[in-house]
Structure formats: structure tokens, C-alpha cells
Amino acid sequence: MELRINKSYLSQAIQIVSRAVPTRTTMSILECILIDASGTEIRLIANDLELGIQTTVPGIIIERGIIAVDASIFMGIVRKLPDNDVTIVTEGEKITITCEKAKFTILGRDGADFTYLPQIEREDEIRISQFTMKDLINRTIFSISSNESNGMMTGELLEIRGDRLRMVALDGHRIAIRSVELLQSYPDRKVIVPGKTMQEISKILSGDTDRSLSLYFTDKHVLFAFDDTIVVSRLIEGEYYRVDRMLSSDFQTRVTVNRREFLSCIDRATLLVKEEDKKPVIILIGEDTMEMKINTTLGSMDEEIDIEKDGAEMNIGFNPKFLIDALRAIDQDEVTLYLVSPKAPCYIRDVEETYCYLILPVNFITID
Amino acid sequence: MELRINKSYLSQAIQIVSRAVPTRTTMSILECILIDASGTEIRLIANDLELGIQTTVPGIIIERGIIAVDASIFMGIVRKLPDNDVTIVTEGEKITITCEKAKFTILGRDGADFTYLPQIEREDEIRISQFTMKDLINRTIFSISSNESNGMMTGELLEIRGDRLRMVALDGHRIAIRSVELLQSYPDRKVIVPGKTMQEISKILSGDTDRSLSLYFTDKHVLFAFDDTIVVSRLIEGEYYRVDRMLSSDFQTRVTVNRREFLSCIDRATLLVKEEDKKPVIILIGEDTMEMKINTTLGSMDEEIDIEKDGAEMNIGFNPKFLIDALRAIDQDEVTLYLVSPKAPCYIRDVEETYCYLILPVNFITID
Incomplete structure (x- = not known):
């Protein structure tokens, strides 16, 4: 195999596919990373068997071939090369990487040991x-x-209903829901995508x-x-929780x-x-202000902020992290909280139903 | 005690003195951090008994007093306060920190337990x-x-000889020397300052x-x-190595x-x-080029760069880290290496003797 690829394209492509390289594995x-230049394109592929990523990198194939190369060494070498054309030549399993006057020789592995991504009908x-x-993720x-x-x-639940796409994540203490309008309607669909896939x-x-993404199931x-990239992931099997019943x-x-x-409070x-x-954190909802209190072995804190309130006064306790996460995920300057009782979920949601964050309260015994 | 201090001044002062707070200690x-407002100024002090830092922070003393407060909690609280005046009030060992509508209560400690910095005659x-x-550090x-x-x-050796200040650091494999001219001559002086002090x-x-620093010994x-800061550090006792004999x-x-x-190579x-x-890394010094080679279990690398050379050709090996550290510490576009033999130290120095980096070579057996 002999390839010539621009350093920055190569470096970018390696970075993309390495997201499917597991940090710890016994295999x-x-x-x-598989470098597959057996056809007319240079493809880089990584696959941890749950999640696989393949990307095409522009370059010249002087001699066709396939080789697998340790992702972290390959990434390290390419990243530090001068910004110029990189030549990759294999001789059996020996890989020589040359750029300007720098020449690296490392040992690759037979491409036949590598598992390609599953074929998905588009x-x-x-x-x-x-x-x-x-943004949804x-x-x-x-x-x-x-x-x-x-x-x-x-x-995460990824749900298509008509022209709406909804994503839902929940962990037993809280639910996050985001919903957007699609450009057209599609047949209904409900799948559970592994969190790791979504993160990567x-x-x-x-x-x-301006750049689009296509989804196939x-x-x-x-x-x-x-x-120039495709990401294939296994789905999580099963029937997702009936979220609408919880709202x-x-x-x-x-x-x-x-x-x-x-949020700062x-x-x-x-x-x-x-x-x-x-x-x-204990929140005391009063007439025009809301008081927040926390009391730990390190000390206590207490702060008041102005609010607009409809309905009854209420004292309620929350895991502060859950409130912070939800408030950070919202863009709007003002948020509205809907509360039923100190033991029932609190909803932070907008009128248009583009977002809904449900948080279960925490029991607290006394407020000092 | 009752103090009023602007949040950003306070936060900055805490950051300065916390550099003398040890990360691990049994005491x-x-x-x-000691807050000492017993006089006309508000002073913050931290002291790990080797290194002590004291800084004065502008603010209003409403009621005089002294209290010691856990550095990490104090720093955390102040850093997250709104950007406004902070009021610190003590009642026995209870400290109340208020800023706008936020109020924190934490437990302090009796200032009498705290060790002040040693008195140094200026x-x-x-x-x-x-x-x-x-820069020297x-x-x-x-x-x-x-x-x-x-x-x-x-x-680090800090040496004053006439109107020159020289700083020397060495670890048995290399020496770094920097020297600057002072504005006037001073009596000769040689002290060894702990590395940690220098780093902080x-x-x-x-x-x-435009801002000056005064040194007293x-x-x-x-x-x-x-x-507004003073840093007091113990010196390391003993007679420093005779560096000039090694040059x-x-x-x-x-x-x-x-x-x-x-450096990139x-x-x-x-x-x-x-x-x-x-x-x-093995360096083969030729007529107009220098070849660098390295050979490890991961692979091999080989690169050539252009040089200007006087004297004999030579093959010599170095710990690459030592070369990198020295080359990063130099500003000049070009550097000159002086070599005696593959077993003798290599010097990277300028003609004006503002810097000299000595690196011992590493034995290497065969070059393949």
C-alpha cells in the first residue's frame, strides 16, 4: 500500500474515528484503526463492536492496500508531523510514515483481523x-x-412522531425531554440509542x-x-418507559x-x-421571593431571589446538581417551575413544549 | 470582627496566599488562611512553616479582629459570590460571609493557633x-x-556577584544557568532557595x-x-555545587x-x-546536516535537519526530555551546541553568557 494524504485532513479523520476506539479492552x-485503500477511496475505520465509525479522507492512492494500525500511536505521530503531505507505505506489516524529512517506522496488523461495520440498508x-x-443531545x-x-x-429515546423528533433521557430521579419540528413528516419510530453513541x-x-445529517434505522x-463520515451503533433493545404518563x-x-x-444561587x-x-437545597417559595437554604457539615448558606408566583406557597427540597443540569440546558432568560406538592415532581418547561425537565424532590425533615 | 472587602480584591488576595497552603498535611x-484585621490593615496570611505568604487587601475594618478560616472553603465561597462588596462578620468562631442576598455561615478557628511569618529585618x-x-525562574x-x-x-542557587544575578538549577544530569545584569552592584551573596518557593x-x-521586587536575606x-505581598521562605542549608568547575x-x-x-524534531x-x-535520541552530526534517530519497542523514527558545523563529525545520544526542556527555555531563533565527545557534557549557550544549558549525554551501544 502507498498513500499520500494531507496532514491536517489525515489528523482530522483519525480524530473522528478514534472516538470508536475503546479506552480499555482485552482485544x-x-x-x-483500519486504513482501507483497497478501492478508489481511502477509508479510516474504528469499531468497538457496539459503535463503529468510518470516514473517508481525501488523498492519493499510489498502491492499493489495507492495514490496521494502533490508534493512539498513529494519532500521536500524525498530530506532531509538519503541516504537509504525509506518505504512508506498507511492506508486509511494517508501516513507514514520511513527512518532509521525518520518517517513522511502526508495526501494523493484518487488516483481515479487523471487523468492518455492519451493512445497513439506507x-x-x-x-x-x-x-x-x-443541540438535542x-x-x-x-x-x-x-x-x-x-x-x-x-x-436515550429517539422518537419520531409525524413531523416531530423528540429525545428523552431519564435516570429514575429526573427526566429531560427536548422536541423539535422536522422539515417533513416521517413514519412513527421509537428507538433507544446508547448514551455513549450520542456522546461521541x-x-x-x-x-x-447548514450541514445535514441523515438517520437510518x-x-x-x-x-x-x-x-464524509458514517457512524453505526447498536440499539438498546426493549420498550422504553412510558414517559407521557409521568408528565x-x-x-x-x-x-x-x-x-x-x-443558577448562580x-x-x-x-x-x-x-x-x-x-x-x-431547600427552597422556600414565598409571595414575591424564593429563599434557598442549605445546611451541611461545612456550614450553611441562605439566599433570597425575586420571583413571580401563582398559587400556594411551598417548601421543597432538591438535589442541587439536578437543578443545575436542567438550568444549564436551557437558553431562555426566564424559566417557569410548575410544582404540585413537596413530594411530587417539579417541572421546568416552556409553553411551546420544546423542553421539559422533570425533577423529583428530595425529602427533608426540618428546616432550621 | 467585621470587614467589608470588594469581592475581586478578596478573591485575588486569597488566591495569592493559598499558594502557601499545603495540599496534604496532618496539621x-x-x-x-489567617484573616488579621487587628491593626489598621486587613492582612491575609498562609504559612506551611517552610513558605509563608502575607498580603494586604484593601477594605474597611468596621470592627477589628482575627480569625483563621479553612482556605479551600473560603476560596470556594468567595470565588462564587456576585461581584460586589463582601461583608465578613465573626461571632466567636462563627464566620458569616454576606454578599448581596447570599449569606454563608461557616466555622472558623481561633487565630491564636496560627503561626505568623518569621520577622525578617529589611x-x-x-x-x-x-x-x-x-523569567529567571x-x-x-x-x-x-x-x-x-x-x-x-x-x-535553586541564587547568586549575586557585583552587578550580576545568576540562577542555577541542576539535578545531576543537567544544569540550567541564567544570568542578568542588575541596575547597581551589591555585596556578594549565595543562597539556595527551595524549588517550591521559586515555583510559587x-x-x-x-x-x-515596570513593577519591582525587593529581596532581603x-x-x-x-x-x-x-x-502588597511578602513571601518568606526558609533557605536550604549547605554549600552549593561548584558549578563553574563543571563548565x-x-x-x-x-x-x-x-x-x-x-525542537519539533x-x-x-x-x-x-x-x-x-x-x-x-541519537544525533549523528554530519557535514551540513544532523540526523536524529530513535528506536523503541513502539517503532523507529529518523529525521534530518540542516545545520552549520565547525569541527569534527560526532554521534551522541541524549535523553530527549532534557533537550526539549532546554530548547523551550530559550527565545532565540538559532541555538549553538558545543560538544567535546560522546561521553562529555554538551553545552547550549549564547556568546553573551546570559544562558547556559549543560546536558550530559546518554551512552548508546549500536546505531541501526
């Missing part, structure tokens, strides 16, 4: 802008469960509103195609508050919370 | 710009030994050429005074090379070096 072939395309997909992903034994909770996709996507896989539009108390002020409160103890 | 009082002042001191400190049992090697000082100094201590102006080979090119070579194996 050393999974730590490799039928029933769903189109969305890269910006929107990235970033504003919901924090609510998935990080505990790997939690099955479906470690994934959001890192690769450009966040450009099979029973077991989802394929994301954008720019309610009733409320006893409605509070509108400046988001930034609310909760943020200050967390200073006194050590990771091990799960102290709630 | 919990050392983890505290005689025989030596003056230097903050920029120069910061940053361009030498990497050569001290990080092994705490290495006594004097963990410190360089982080606090503004790097401003006693037999056991050095005092740095600048802006020589003889050479067999003199090589002048573009610093940036040389060595930097690329280190890619293939795992931390555990200490593979040297």
Missing part, C-alpha cells in the same frame, strides 16, 4: 441539521444513568445549521451519515424566575456539599 | 523587576531535582517590567516583597541550528518513548 485489534432517510442533532444527555447495569436508562456523535458533529442498528399539566404553584440568578449552595453527603 | 491549622535590599525574576526551574531526598538539588513566586509575580530566610569553553564540534526545527521522537523505558 487489542479493537485498539486499531432506506427511509430522516434528515436533520447537524446543529439540531448536536447536549441538552438531554446529562439525564441518562451512568450506572451501566441500568439498561435502558443508559440510553455530539463531539464529532460540526454544530453547523434497522431493528438492531442506527446509522448516522454526515459529511402532568396540573400544578399548585407556578414560579417564574431569572434563570441565571437561580444553586451553584453557590453546592460549594458546601461534599460529594459523599447528598444534602438537598 | 489542620496549616490548611487555614536590610540590604536587592531590587529587580518582577518580569526578570519570573521559569527558564531554570525545570532542571531542579524532583526527588525530595536530593537535598540541595531540590533548590513565579506564579504570583505579575511579569510586569538572613542566614536562614529569604524575603520577597512586591506589590568548560573547549569544544570539538560546534553546531548551529534552527531552534524551532530542532526531538518532540516527534519522544512520541515513541514510553515513560518507563529511557530510550535516548
